[in-house]
Amino acid sequence: MSVNAYVRTQKVAATPRSTEFxxxxxxxADMIAARDAGLTGAQLADALHRNRQVWGxxxxxxxxxGNALPHELRAGIISLGLWVDRHTSLVMxxxxxxDELINVNRTVMIGLANENGNPAPVG
Structure with missing residues (x-):
């Protein structure tokens, strides 16, 4: 019962930016865990696939x-998404x-955190 209340509260309180964050x-975190576990190349497939899906x-x-974001920001996100796709293939x-995929994600998280008032990501 308390889990359902939490889910309802989260749906009401969630904003698109907080959801993206x-x-x-x-x-x-999945990519960091995979890297820290010593996985490389195709062993990273699960973490890389999920990241690629998000960027897609x-x-x-x-x-x-119909996207309301400023044109320049949208173009920058599209450009990053294309880079993520290419770089993911190199990692695979x-x-x-x-590491560069992790760094890009962290940079985006910092931007999202600044917009949401969330604490900046660490690590």
Missing amino acids: RLMSEVT AFTTLCIDS TGRDTI
């Missing part, structure tokens, strides 16, 4: 002409590390 925090969703939302094939 929480989602980005989760996928970034962000890109799709920014392509929509062992030609680069996951």
